[in-house]
Amino acid sequence: MKINYLMPTRIITGENCLYAERQFLSGLGKKALIVTGNNSAKISGAYDDAVKTLEANGQRHVLFDKVMANPTDACVYEAGLMARREGCDFILGCGGGSPMDAAKAVAVLALIDLSKEELFSAAFDRALPLAMIPTTSGTGSETTPYSILTDSTGSVDKTPMKRSVSSPLLFPRLAFLDAKYTIRLNRNTTINTAIDALSHAVEGMLCLRANHLSNMLAKEAITMIMDCMKDLLAFPAENPAAFPPEKREKLLLASSIAGMVIAQTGTAVPHSMGYLPTINWGTDHGRANGLFFKSFLSWCREKEQDSADKRIPALCSALGTEPEQFFDILELLLGPHEKATETELQAWSKLPMKNAANTYIKPEQKDIERIFRESLG
Amino acid sequence: MKINYLMPTRIITGENCLYAERQFLSGLGKKALIVTGNNSAKISGAYDDAVKTLEANGQRHVLFDKVMANPTDACVYEAGLMARREGCDFILGCGGGSPMDAAKAVAVLALIDLSKEELFSAAFDRALPLAMIPTTSGTGSETTPYSILTDSTGSVDKTPMKRSVSSPLLFPRLAFLDAKYTIRLNRNTTINTAIDALSHAVEGMLCLRANHLSNMLAKEAITMIMDCMKDLLAFPAENPAAFPPEKREKLLLASSIAGMVIAQTGTAVPHSMGYLPTINWGTDHGRANGLFFKSFLSWCREKEQDSADKRIPALCSALGTEPEQFFDILELLLGPHEKATETELQAWSKLPMKNAANTYIKPEQKDIERIFRESLG
Numbered sequence: 232m233k234i235n236y237l238m239p240t241r242i243i244t245g246e247n248c249l250y251a252e253r254q255f256l257s258g259l260g261k262k263a264l265i266v267t268g269n270n271s272a273k274i275s276g277a278y279d280d281a282v283k284t285l286e287a288n289g290q291r292h293v294l295f296d297k298v299m300a301n302p303t304d305a306c307v308y309e310a311g312l313m314a315r316r317e318g319c320d321f322i323l324g325c326g327g328g329s330p331m332d333a334a335k336a337v338a339v340l341a342l343i344d345l346s347k348e349e350l351f352s353a354a355f356d357r358a359l360p361l362a363m364i365p366t367t368s369g370t371g372s373e374t375t376p377y378s379i380l381t382d383s384t385g386s387v388d389k390t391p392m393k394r395s396v397s398s399p400l401l402f403p404r405l406a407f408l409d410a411k412y413t414i415r416l417n418r419n420t421t422i423n424t425a426i427d428a429l430s431h432a433v434e435g436m437l438c439l440r441a442n443h444l445s446n447m448l449a450k451e452a453i454t455m456i457m458d459c460m461k462d463l464l465a466f467p468a469e470n471p472a473a474f475p476p477e478k479r480e481k482l483l484l485a486s487s488i489a490g491m492v493i494a495q496t497g498t499a500v501p502h503s504m505g506y507l508p509t510i511n512w513g514t515d516h517g518r519a520n521g522l523f524f525k526s527f528l529s530w531c532r533e534k535e536q537d538s539a540d541k542r543i544p545a546l547c548s549a550l551g552t553e554p555e556q557f558f559d560i561l562e563l564l565l566g567p568h569e570k571a572t573e574t575e576l577q578a579w580s581k582l583p584m585k586n587a588a589n590t591y592i593k594p595e596q597k598d599i600e601r602i603f604r605e606s607l608g
Numbered sequence: 609m610k611i612n613y614l615m616p617t618r619i620i621t622g623e624n625c626l627y628a629e630r631q632f633l634s635g636l637g638k639k640a641l642i643v644t645g646n647n648s649a650k651i652s653g654a655y656d657d658a659v660k661t662l663e664a665n666g667q668r669h670v671l672f673d674k675v676m677a678n679p680t681d682a683c684v685y686e687a688g689l690m691a692r693r694e695g696c697d698f699i700l701g702c703g704g705g706s707p708m709d710a711a712k713a714v715a716v717l718a719l720i721d722l723s724k725e726e727l728f729s730a731a732f733d734r735a736l737p738l739a740m741i742p743t744t745s746g747t748g749s750e751t752t753p754y755s756i757l758t759d760s761t762g763s764v765d766k767t768p769m770k771r772s773v774s775s776p777l778l779f780p781r782l783a784f785l786d787a788k789y790t791i792r793l794n795r796n797t798t799i800n801t802a803i804d805a806l807s808h809a810v811e812g813m814l815c816l817r818a819n820h821l822s823n824m825l826a827k828e829a830i831t832m833i834m835d836c837m838k839d840l841l842a843f844p845a846e847n848p849a850a851f852p853p854e855k856r857e858k859l860l861l862a863s864s865i866a867g868m869v870i871a872q873t874g875t876a877v878p879h880s881m882g883y884l885p886t887i888n889w890g891t892d893h894g895r896a897n898g899l900f901f902k903s904f905l906s907w908c909r910e911k912e913q914d915s916a917d918k919r920i921p922a923l924c925s926a927l928g929t930e931p932e933q934f935f936d937i938l939e940l941l942l943g944p945h946e947k948a949t950e951t952e953l954q955a956w957s958k959l960p961m962k963n964a965a966n967t968y969i970k971p972e973q974k975d976i977e978r979i980f981r982e983s984l985g
Contacts, residue, residue, distance in 0.1 A: 232621055232857050234785075235629065239616030242821070244609055252612065408611075443861060444619070451824045480609050484820060 234442040237399060238491045240374050244408040244484060249277075249364060253284045255405055259360045260321035262291040264314040264341070266334040268298045272325040275366040275412035281325055293317045295337070298326070301381045301393070301509065301516075302333040304347055311340025314359070321360045324403070327424070328370025328379070328516065331363050335378035335401040347382065353398040362405040366412040368482035369424025369517050371431055371490020373406035381510065393506040402494070408487060410480040418466040419515070421474065421482075422564050425463055427517025428486035429456045430524065434499035435492035436546050437531060437591050445495040448488050450549040455485035457551055460560055500594055501527050503584040504602065508569060521565050525558045526605035534592045542591060571607040579603055611819040614776060615868045617751050621785040621861060626654075626741060630661045632782055636737045637698035639668040641691040641718070643711040645675045649702040652743040652789035658702055670694045672714070675703070678758045678770070678886065678893075679710040681724055688717025691736070698737045701780070704801070705747025705756070705893065708740050712755035712778040724759065730775040739782040743789040745859035746801025746894050748808055748867020750783035758887065770883040779871075785864060787857040795843040796892070798851065798859075799941050802840055804894025805863035806833045807901065811876035812869035813923050814908060814968050822872040825865050827926040832862035834928055837937055877971055878904050880961040881979065885946060898942050902935045903982035911969045919968060948984040956980055 243252045263285055265278070272278040273296075285292045295310040314322065314337055322341070324334025336350065338358040345355060363373035372378075378396040385392030416424070432452035435445055459478045467473040504527075505519035514522075532543045532554060543554065550557050571579070580600035587594050594602070620629045640662055642655065649655040650673075662669045672687040691699065691714055699718070701711025713727065715735040722732060740750035749755075755773040762769030793801070809829035812822055836855045844850040881904075882896035891899075909920045909931060920931065927934050948956070957977035964971050971979070 232861065233625070234619060234621040234861075236619040237616075239614075242611060242613040244611040248610070444865075447824070447828045447865075484609065484611075488821075488824075 232443060234444055236442070236444045236495055238374060238402070238494050240403050240406050242374065242406050242408065242487060246409060246411055248409050249280050249407045250284045250287065252407070253288050256284060256362055257288040257290065259362055259404060260290070260319075262293070262317065262319045263321050263323045264310065264317065264319040264337065265292055265294045265323045265325055266298060266310055266337055267294070267296045267325045267330045268300075268327070269296050271327060271366050272296070272330065272364075274415060277325050277364045277366050277409075277412045281323055281364060292323070293319065298330045298333045300329050302329050303381045303383050304350070305383060307333050307336035307380060308340060310337040314341035319359070321362065323362050323364070324372075325364045325366070327365065327367040328372050331365065331370060331372035332378045332380065334361060334363070335372070336380060336396060339400070351382070351394050351396055353396055355398070355400070358398075358400040361401070361403040362407070363403045364407050364409070364412070365483065365486070367416060367420060367424045368413055368479070368486040369427035371428060371486050371493065373403055373408070374487045374490035375494045376401045377493075391510055393510060406487060408483050410476065410483045413479050413483060414472050414474075414476065417471050418468045421466060421471070422463055423515040423517035423521075424486065425456055425459065425482055425517070426521040426561075426564065428452065428482065428489040430501060430517065430520040431489035431493045431498065432456070433524070433546060434501060435489070435496040436549070437499045437542055438496035438589050439591055440496045440589070441591070442495065445492050446545070449492045452485045452489040452492060453549040454551070455481050455488070464560070464563055497589050498586055499590040500584050500587045500599070503586040504579075504599070507579045507582070508607070511575070512569060514569060518565065521561060522568050523602055523606045524561055526602045528554055528558075530594070530598060530602060531592060538592060540591055568607060571603070576600070576603050576608060609820060611821055613819070613821045613872055615751060615779070615871050617780050617783050619751065619783050619785065619864060623786060623788055625786050626657050626784040627661045627664070629784070630665050633661060633739055634665040634667065636739060636781060637667070637696075639670070639694065639696045640698050640700045641687065641694065641696040641714065642669055642671045642700045642702055643675060643687055643714055644671070644673045644702045644707045645677075645704070646673050648704060648743050649673075649707065649741075651792060654702050654741045654743050654786075654789045658700055658741060669700070670696065675707045675710045677706050679706050680758045680760050681727070682760060684710050684713035684757060685717060687714040691718035696736070698739065700739050700741070701749075702741045702743070704742065704744040705749050708742065708747060708749035709755045709757065711738060711740070712749070713757060713773060715778070728759070728771050728773055730773055732775070732777070735775075735777040738778070738780040739784070740780045741784050741786070741789070742860070742863070744793060744797060744801045745790055745856070745863040746804035748805060748863050748870065750780055750785070751864045751867035752871045753778045754870075768887055770887060783864060785860050787853065787860045790856050790860060791849050791851075791853065794848050795845045798843060798848065799840055800892040800894035800898075801863070802833055802836065802859055802894070803898040803938075803941065805829065805859065805866040807878060807894065807897040808866035808870045808875065809833070810901070810923060811878060812866070812873040813926070814876045814919055815873035815966050816968055817873045817966070818919075818968070819872065822869050823922070826869045829862045829866040829869060830926040831928070832858050832865070841937070841940055874966050875963055876967040877961050877964045877976070880963040881976070884956045884959070885984070888952070889946060891946060895942065898938060899945050900979055900983045901938055903979045905931055905935075907971070907975060907979060908969060915969060917968055945984060948980070953977070953980050953985060
């Protein structure tokens with residue numbers, strides 16, 4: 232049994248936990264750069280709470296609120312410069328996965344001059360302390376050592392490509408989980424982020440590096456998310472605030488637990504595949520992963536017939552359903568799939584899939600093509 | 609749902625993991641003080657592996673091997689002075705709970721002059737980095753922020769008393785879990801340490817501070833230990849090495865997971881009660897806790913009839929048995945209980961029980977007396 236487990240983030244949860252437990256924040260520094268998008272942190276109330284809390288702690292702050300969805304390298308370099316110019320000594324990431332992932336890179340760039348390649352190869356030895364306030368329940372970025380960025384000229388043909396920075400230095404010191412910031416999330420965002428969290432836990436169980444501790448966490452996250460499925464399917468689209476608050480709370484904690492999973496295991500091939508609809512069509516990250524699950528899991532089930540390494544039974548036990556029933560629920564949540572053109576299908580199937588080698592059964596190019604075709608054909 | 613979760617220790621497991629993953633140790637410092645008892649670390653092979661690994665890393669070391677069972681304040685002050693005199697910049701705790709608990713206090717005393725009261729009230733702001741190599745599967749000290757010491761003049765009447773130092777600074781940086789160090793443990797030690805780990809997980813579920821994450825960990829640890837019960841009951845006393853190695857591995861990881869539980873929750877009243885047979889009679893720590901479980905859990909079950917806070921059902925679900933069946937197994941493991949004199953029963957029942965207030969139903973003095981009498985009368 233080989234394990235190498237690390238998740239050093241302090242997780243603080245509960246209504247108004249940021250203000251109530253503000254003494255933990257006060258140890259982080261004297262001046263924060265608050266890294267957010269231009270919208271959700273403010274609408275959710277998280278930004279106001281952050282400001283109130285920092286002021287109560289006697290900590291100064293400046294705001295960088297230009298993080299876009301799928302943040303670019305240019306964005307984090309700009310924020311890093313701002314942190315440096317303003318003399319910030321800690322970073323507060325506030326929002327969904329994009330602001331939190333950006334905040335992590337900013338924590339490094341605030342301290343060190345790095346080329347883009349140095350950043351992506353984690354050629355750094357320090358980072359400012361980070362605190363995170365997630366306002367969605369999907370990314371799990373608050374408990375991972377990863378920053379996923381869009382490298383604007385990363386591909387062979389100089390088109391944009393998702394790339395990740397991975398370093399234990401990027402684990403946040405603090406994660407404040409307050410589900411009140413998620414109560415206004417609409418049907419699409421609630422469902423897509425839930426699928427994202429679910430995909431982390433499910434893929435975590437199907438990664439080569441899965442181990443006893445990561446599987447324990449994955450099963451817990453999966454059980455929690457599946458326990459919210461009935462409510463997700465019946466989401467009150469006209470009144471998101473009517474979605475049960477205790478399920479919001481459960482989804483938020485489950486997404487952090489799923490983050491703890493991928494912090495150990497990384498993700499499997501659906502995440503690599505999902506980046507393509509996201510980058511090319513703007514498909515939400517969680518949805519983009521979900522689109523491949525039925526085909527990917529069916530393929531796993533077929534392939535593991537001939538393998539000693541059987542994982543689908545344990546996954547089904549965590550899901551509490553047989554695969555077919557799970558697919559039915561998932562497809563109801565997703566609705567009709569986006570369709571790729573034949574050109575896209577052929578081009579995407581030939582691209583290198585970084586996480587293929589991390590998947591417990593390594594898919595070949597023909598397998599990737601099959602999963603693309605079944606999912607988006 | 610209020611949670612405040614922290615467990616920053618990197619857990620590395622597997623045969624020969626210390627040497628194989630020695631690069632993690634090399635980040636800790638240039639010269640280690642190895643803190644052990646005079647025996648088990650050497651017999652188990654852990655000490656030799658530590659020396660070999662430090663040498664391969666080019667790290668120097670000195671040895672402090674005078675930690676006794678239930679280490680005293682005098683012992684940790686002596687080792688702290690040695691670390692300082694020798695210029696050690698990190699501490700390697702190697703052995704069972706006693707050396708590891710001692711190592712934590714030494715990590716502080718090596719850096720700061722502290723009175724005994726300052727030490728026990730955690731009036732310190734730094735500690736040397738710590739790495740732990742457990743050689744038993746009970747204490748979980750490798751994943752907790754606690755150092756349990758015997759204060760030689762701690763009681764009101766100046767007799768010895770168990771006291772704890774608690775600080776996030778005492779979380780080890782690294783825990784290396786290699787079950788090969790436990791294969792020679794005899795029946796008594798194997799069973800008593802398994803009961804210790806089980807008591808951490810069970811009490812963790814019955815502490816006021818139990819939460820979703822600590823309960824997830826507790827259930828996992830309980831399930832893993834219960835899965836070893838058949839083998840523990842059939843322990844091959846004449847040949848400890850015949851105990852199944854995969855169960856040794858399971859018990860070792862379970863004890864670390866149970867440590868992660870009490871790192872969040874603390875322990876409940878059986879731990880406070882157990883210190884009395886340990887200090888007065890030398891009863892093994894794990895056994896001392898186990899002696900009270902049947903009576904304590906029966907009392908909990910009675911009391912929670914009138915409470916909204918019902919925890920015994922979830923505990924039974926984790927145990928996979930009804931309480932009576934669990935008691936039968938436990939009593940088979942423990943064998944006949946030690947007997948206290950009437951004078952002891954009366955005196956002990958009147959002592960303050962530190963963890964009573966941490967227990968989900970706070971026992972009164974008459975309840976404590978009942979549990980003492982039922983367990984040791």
